[in-house]
Amino acid sequence: MAIERIARQTKQKESIREALKHCEEFISAQDLHRKLEDDGLHIGLATVYRQLNALADAGSADTIRLGGQQMFRLCGDDEHHHHLVCTNCGRTVEIEPPSEAWVRKTAAKYGFTVSSHTVEVFGLCPDCQRALG
Template sequence: MPGRTLRQTKQKDAVLKALHQCDDFISAQDLHRQLLDSGLSIGLATVYRQLNSLADAGQADTLRLNGSQLFRICVDDHHHHHLVCEHCGRTIEIEPPDEQWLRKTAAEHGFTLHTHTVELFGLCPECQKA
């Protein structure tokens, strides 16, 4: 449930601090490796649990890229969408299609819209050059 208050623990604080230091989306495995490299003793399952808890509370964004679940800290609490590089993971927040278009598209197919997620995947300019 977005916006709910989370119980603070040493592990949650460490995961949250490490996530704040990431500019782009990161996998639980890569964040876990960073935490271990910093000297913190924490299990991978704990990192997954804490990241998913942050995402459930609306404090972290999550998306799937190439079969991996990735996470990023939410810097603000407004609904937003992403343009994601499939190669390097670079992520840019974008403006979504307007609500009227979303509802019209859903209605054309007999759906009632409750929520939506828009993630656009492609190659960033640097990865296109490579």
Template sequence: MREERRTAQKDAVRRALGEESGFISAQQLHQRLSDNGASVGLATVYRQLNALVDSGLADAIPVSGGQLFRACEQREHHHHLVCENCGRAVEIDPPSEKWIRTVAKDHGFTVNRHVLEVFGLCADCHNAGVEPNDRPEAFRDS
């Protein structure tokens, strides 16, 4: 097995992602790193985030603006409720794999993979009166 090389930039990205409570874009994470004095390029942030996803140490979800990331060490396939305002995420149990395959089969599909993320507002953001137009750009429809 190939040993992964550790670098200060890789450690900075991993640490910064771990400090976030929810999903965050690569651009937002890059800005936070820069604000804290870390010298890490945006391309490096993207590369390291994708490496964390590939290794199972982070989750990525597709949104209209690209992808959002979150530190996560649950290596099994899982799904989330995601707040479209603050990025907070809660892991959820989806409909069963059997249900997914049955529905697909009923419509003549075979399942190769699936993505299930449920988007809305967490209780805190809802109670604060967040409106759809107040959402961060990454969560807005194109």
């Protein structure tokens, strides 16, 4: 039974990773779960959450909070990166971060040391600006 459970978890994990690979924007666990169900894969929502958080903990997926929800996106590469995120449609663009020197200088100004940092810039993409305009 343990081997069957491991095989099932591996198949589910791969299914979740594959579905996430086809999402260009950040997606919530609930929306990804719905997409998997629509594709005929019966998997528990708790399993989707667990696997998405495991991917994020391993550095294989990015995670942000948007509209009160935790959102996920498969990382395109292993390099440290940051995002512009549209708060209306979820469109995401990877951006160049501020320099490490700026990050450390700003932290030092307030007596902090830097152990890690994340920069996410939220606003409206050009299409949403026009549509809401």
